[in-house]
Amino acid sequence: MLETKEVQPHHVKLPDGSIEKLTTTLNLGPTHPATHGVFQNIVELDGERIVSAEQTVGYIHRAFEKLAERRPLYQVTPITDRLNYCSSPINNMGWHIACEKLLGVKTPKRVDYLRVIIMELARISDHLICNSIVGVDSGAYTGFLYVMQYRELIYEIYEEVCGSRLTTNIGRIGGFERNFSDTAFQKLEKFLREYPKVLHEFENLFTRNRIFMDRLQNTGAISAERALNYGFTGPNLRAAGIDYDVRVHSPYSSYEDFDFNVPVGSTGDNYDRFLVRNVEMWQSLHIIEQAYQKVQEFKGTEAEVFHADAPEYYLPEKKEVYTKMEQLIWHFKIIMGETEIPKGEVYHSVEGANGELGFYLISDGGRTPYRLHFRRPSFIYYQAYSELTKGGMLSDAIITMSSLNLIAGELDA
């Protein structure tokens, strides 16, 4: 019979000078297949349990706030694309609306509704990515692969409206660069027709899936009080049970004209965050349907309106610049910085896909912002990550990271 001898780890004779340590330090990231984006966490592990986690951020810091101080207002838009790049149109629109607030430009209703369509499409595409990535991290790849082709439909609509897909640079101060084409509306109709079925299938795949629920419930939970203290906003705050939504609390772009629900969770865990995002996709779909209906009600010349009547700030359509004298003059003036920018301080926020995205813009009357600060939701709530993961399993920490919807581009600005 074999003799078994129990080895006591504490009785192992270690070489002189070595430190006896009961925990393992693991460097998770900055480039790791399980962290979607450039995130580094130095986690202290006891077996598979996390004792502590320390986040290091800033790997893709690009000094946007400094860059913005040297750019005319209309050139800041491409910078905002690169914050939360899963839903750049929301950032673009948020920036345009902040500028319009400073400049005192009033946009027509049709522009507001078109913006709402684009913003809600962006919200759907962002939530779709986030939720399907949560699926990937808990071992279900199918959902992610399946919904990609429907995100593609959204990207095609962007493409039709502004010409690009990911970093959209969509719209201008005062409206859009061109009217939505018939193809754009056809693609929107196609999306509205096909997407509900897909979302149902996606929910069937995940929502009541035993394995998925076991992985997500009671992991990465945060109480409402702590979430508020940590500055949570957006779906993450709503999952903890607080019904704060910028679209409802301080409506912009005529959100007050729409009828929609704000879903809230109760436990603030990964599962609630997933559910809140799913319901928000349904609500966004509902908003888009209403907005599209309202857009169709405009007839005659009203249906041609796609920008505000503010020639001193709205960059005219390119073909008009080539053919019309007045547009050529305004174009020249705007590009050369000869239009008056009022002095003032503006804080404007929009409901970004992962929280309240704020723009704090100080203008000293110059053509560039004197100071521009982005309130970036993921930067603010990523602080809570170590509290959310402490005491949990390492594999759950990965899911928590995805379900918080952290976007490295926004985090590092």
Next chain:
Amino acid sequence: MALTNEIIQQKLIEKFGDQVANFETPFGLLSFQSPKEMNLKVLQFLYEDETLQFTFLTDLCAVHYPDKKGAELAVVYHLHNLKENIRIRYKVFTDIQQPDVFTATQLFEAANWMERETYDFFGVNFIGHPNLKRILNVDEMNYFPLRKEYPLEDQTRIDKDDAMFGRGGSIY
């Protein structure tokens, strides 16, 4: 009774007298300032007072005004009362030679990284902060990049002299 800018202003003046000043409402947002030594007292009053309840820190950042001698750096707090849905903006100014401001981390966990970011870019020294070190920039950096004296591009370059596009010249 809905909370209005006037009530907030009145409450603050009742409590702090002429220490709080420069009340303005640009674009409907009540904005005011106080001496920097007062910042914790004001924030705590705003947080704890039963009618005010500004318990949500929306944003914290700094602004550099090189021409305001003795008050070059402004630390700006955006606070939100979620129940009444009203925001305010609160500023303290500090000398750039001694940019010491008390930390708000005791009141708001969210202030932790926001203050680190502010320190990182403007060098505001938050007294009492648990972990005040650079966050987005490298630790070895020896300047504070968002201060106006640090130009975006190398000002000595002559091949990009194009004042029309904001390069060159003496703009900050």
